[in-house]
Amino acid sequence: MAYKPLVVSAIAKDTGWPIDGHKIYVAKWSYDPDSWHIYGWEDPEAEVMAKTIWQSLTEAGMQLHDSWEDFKADWDAEKPVTDMVLTFKDEQLEILKVEQEEDPDEEVPGDLPFPDVKVEPRKPTDKGGILLLPMKKNLGDVSESHPDWKLISCPECGAECYEFPEAHRLQLTQGVKLMCTECGIKAGLVKAYSPKNMPHPDGNRAKRRAAKKARRRKS
Numbered sequence: 533m534a535y536k537p538l539v540v541s542a543i544a545k546d547t548g549w550p551i552d553g554h555k556i557y558v559a560k561w562s563y564d565p566d567s568w569h570i571y572g573w574e575d576p577e578a579e580v581m582a583k584t585i586w587q588s589l590t591e592a593g594m595q596l597h598d599s600w601e602d603f604k605a606d607w608d609a610e611k612p613v614t615d616m617v618l619t620f621k622d623e624q625l626e627i628l629k630v631e632q633e634e635d636p637d638e639e640v641p642g643d644l645p646f647p648d649v650k651v652e653p654r655k656p657t658d659k660g661g662i663l664l665l666p667m668k669k670n671l672g673d674v675s676e677s678h679p680d681w682k683l684i685s686c687p688e689c690g691a692e693c694y695e696f697p698e699a700h701r702l703q704l705t706q707g708v709k710l711m712c713t714e715c716g717i718k719a720g721l722v723k724a725y726s727p728k729n730m731p732h733p734d735g736n737r738a739k740r741r742a743a744k745k746a747r748r749r750k751s
């Protein structure tokens with residue numbers, strides 16, 4: 533199945549940002565073992581998270597908005613506010629709980645009834661890009677199995693597809709464009725699923741391990 537990062541809940545500390553003392557969800561992706569990437573937050577933290585992202589962008593000289601009001605308007609309208617990702621060091625987090633173990637993406641998917649479209653980990657420097665959403669006509673009604681998925685119309689063709697929370701987060705934080713898997717297939721972004729034509733983008737398992745080791749040696 534698709535790669536999943538390690539996700540933990542934690543209390544932020546010593547960042548100097550408004551988020552200090554608040555609970556957040558952060559992820560560690562295999563391509564970036566030295567930092568934690570913001571992964572999510574709960575409603576009570578939304579305001580303080582908006583202020584934190586505003587402040588961190590301003591400090592980094594990456595602020596695209598003229599004012600806090602301007603930023604907050606986009607934030608409240610759920611528009612992308614940046615293509616940067618907020619990251620934390622180990623010492624800036626008091627980890628509460630492992631919410632999701634890392635899933636290293638080494639299984640061959642079985643009898644999937646629809647194209648197995650992968651959502652690849654994105655680097656903090658990634659800009660824009662396209663994220664593919666699963667289609668209702670392939671999955672049927674998911675309100676029981678995925679109550680947090682939102683049924684939306686594909687911005688390209690209008691077909692009904694599901695926006696999952698991570699897609700929404702990436703749209704907010706990295707400005708990705710969303711479209712349904714069919715539009716993605718038409719655009720040549722993905723191929724219909726078959727085990728042979730979906731090689732891992734970073735090569736095979738042995739190569740990925742070697743690359744990971746090389747990165748560790750460097751740091």
Ligand SMILES: [Zn+2]
Nearest residue numbers: 686689712715
């Ligand atoms: Zn579409």
